[in-house]
């Protein structure tokens with residue numbers, strides 16, 4: 334991806350915002366991330382990715398946008414050799430600290446996702462991308478190329494995230510309403526200002542973040558254009574965080590809509606393979 338001036342500005346807005354969030358999230362005062370559970374040996378992957386990912390033992394895994402490394406270390410505990418990448422220096426420092434504290438080994442690299450192919454030593458068996466990822470990235474075609482370049486021939490991508498249709502809605506005055514267009518222009522992202530984060534206590538110094546909604550067809554087409562073949566595509570009426578305030582806890586570290594709301598897909602998961 335050629336980094337335009339607007340991409341660079343948007344990356345910087347998000348990097349500062351995510352560094353603030355990483356410090357709050359790592360404290361996990363709300364317990365949302367389950368760091369104490371992880372310390373106590375619990376597998377903290379949600380029932381969606383945790384069940385679908387399959388046996389990762391012995392695989393080389395690249396975790397893109399690893400945040401403070403919790404899921405990276407959960408994969409390592411399942412026996413994978415994992416490298417986590419994130420562009421926030423705070424997130425990477427916290428990830429290394431969590432690895433040391435828990436004695437679960439993984440490598441962490443501070444880098445923009447779009448630089449991943451040049452920063453990892455060798456292509457991997459599995460690229461793992463889950464929960465709060467491509468919405469921070471402007472260029473979905475460039476992202477799919479990154480994934481393909483990071484994979485060994487015969488390797489595969491596992492992806493799970495918010496459903497792009499669900500991302501178009503907000504709960505306003507107790508009613509879930511369509512609020513955002515289903516495709517965000519690459520140079521005109523949605524912009525948000527928040528004082529606090531969804532997990533942890535304390536205020537954000539860098540309050541602005543910018544996001545993109547990428548339609549499902551753009552995601553799948555980008556993967557196909559990058560030479561990957563779709564081997565699984567699922568939609569779920571569950572999500573590992575309460576996207577809308579009305580959502581209720583469900584088993585498996587998930588949240589669901591209350592019975593009074595007709596169910597609609599809240600998340601997608603897919604696997605895509607690089608030809609052997």
Ligand SMILES: C[S@@+](CC[C@H](N)C(=O)[O-])C[C@H]1O[C@@H](n2cnc3c(N)ncnc32)[C@H](O)[C@@H]1O
Pocket residue numbers: 344347348351352355398399400401402403404405418419420421424444445446447463464465466469470
């Ligand atoms: C919601 S968190 C991802 C959570 C992740 N599922 C996990 O393992 O906890 C989003 C992460 O993406 C990172 N990020 C956003 N844009 C990025 C980019 N262009 N390159 C690298 N990391 C990025 C942020 O720093 C943040 O840590």
